[in-house]
Amino acid sequence: MKPQTKTNRPSHSVYVVEGEGESAYWTKVGAAWRHEDGKGFNISLTCLPLNGRIVIREPKADTEQGR
Numbered sequence: 001m002k003p004q005t006k007t008n009r010p011s012h013s014v015y016v017v018e019g020e021g022e023s024a025y026w027t028k029v030g031a032a033w034r035h036e037d038g039k040g041f042n043i044s045l046t047c048l049p050l051n052g053r054i055v056i057r058e059p060k061a062d063t064e065q066g067r
Helices: none
Strands: 012-018 025-034 041-045 053-057
Touching: 012 041, 025 053
Parallel strands: none
Antiparallel strands: 012 025, 012 053, 025 041
């Protein structure tokens, strides 16, 4: 794996999720880049969520839009 920097495409998207199941509301709040050794992430947030839980997921294909 080559080193990841903020100039490279992120490996994951960061969301804050409020609620449960089908009625959960997902808001994208940032991006994550996998560490070179694969044991962690650098995370950049565009806002700091006050409620809900933070979820880090691999991004969906460009043809699919958020939840």
